[in-house]
Amino acid sequence: MFKRYMITLLFVVAALCVMYSEYQTYVDNPWTRDGQVRAYVIQVTPRVTGQIVSINVKDNSRVEKGDVIFEIDPSLYETNFHKAIASNKQAAALVNKAKNELNRAVNLEKLTPGAQSELALNNLQNAVESADANALLAKAQMDEAQLNLAYTKVTAPTDGYITNFNASIGSQVIANSPVVALIDENSFWVEGFFKETDLSNVDVNNKAQVTLLMHDKQLLNGEVQSIGYGISKTDGSTGNALLPNVNPSFEWIRLAQRIPVKIKLKNVPDNIQLRVGMTASIKIQKQHVTNSSSN
Known part of the structure; x- marks a missing residue:
């Protein structure tokens, strides 16, 4: 009987030791x-509106930074870019015209003092400054049109995995509206x-x-x-x-x-x-x- 009690006591002590050891392990x-x-999930968002004309990736596929995911119809943005180029050239021509008129008036005033009034010279100078401002605006509009044309190609901003891509060729995408998720693999x-x-x-x-x-x-x-x-x-x-x-x-x-x-x-x-x-x-x-x- 005593031996049975001792064996039971040993089992109880051993169980308590194991429980205490497990508890200490859990605490530490x-x-x-x-x-x-x-992971960071990037919402791939087009910057321009248009119809998808080309898709270069499949759903749940890996892409590298800079890879073209899909392309938006560029025809309208190419036209706008060409218009902006023309406007930029026209603005540059108007700048040259205003400067030539000012230089002519200044030279005439030097040869014949009093031939040009001070008001006329000021107006010609203002015309040059206005033409310069219009040229800067035309240049900015041309840069914007060029950017919009480049934005028709939607690229991957980082290495990662495309997921939940449900768009197809012919789908209409809207600027600043997410189209697909890209999981940053890093x-x-x-x-x-x-x-x-x-x-x-x-x-x-x-x-x-x-x-x-x-x-x-x-x-x-x-x-x-x-x-x-x-x-x-x-x-x-x-x-x-x-x-x-x-x-x-x-x-x-x-x-x-x-x-x-x-x-x-x-x-x-x-x-x-x-x-x-x-x-x-x-x-x-x-x-x-x-x-x-x-x-």
Whole structure:
């Protein structure tokens, strides 16, 4: 009987030791399954309005910076550019004419003093300045027309992946209205939401380990890049009839809020393609806690 009690006691002690060890590991290395892969998503937006006449990429394909994604009908913008060139030349000719008239009047005044009144000379000088201003305006309009013509080719602003591209040849696009999403391939990170009670002594540059649900056999290394400074409040927000929403709570329960922590991955294997929205588990290693305990 005594032997049975001793064996039971040993099992209880061993279980308590394991539980304590796991608890200490969790305290020193906070962990969460509430993580997601994130990246900067660029809304590719045309700067001019027109009909799509050419598409050079497929949906869910990779593009490099400067690649032409699609092209808008340039005919109208070519015409406007040619008109602007003509207006610019005409403005330059008017400048030359005004300067010639002014020079003629000035030379005539030098040869025959009093041949030109001061008012006439001032008017000719004003005509030159006005012609110069019109020439500058014509030059600006020509540059704008040239830019609009260049904008008919919509290019990728960075290396990345085209996604949710539903437009086709013949579709009408509107200036400053997004057409397709481009995911910046150099901006991927993992964002985990940790309980505020787990973030004590967690600092930037602490090492982290990430496991993706899609690749649960491979462990990815990273480090804490930043810790969020705020989250949206729920209590006090306006509800129906302009009354505040207040969530019911119990005095003996204090729910820990979840704070976003940004993890930058390092040396992602070639066989893993990160995708925005993928589920991830994250464990943070509190390096300074380990160092203090070793001292």
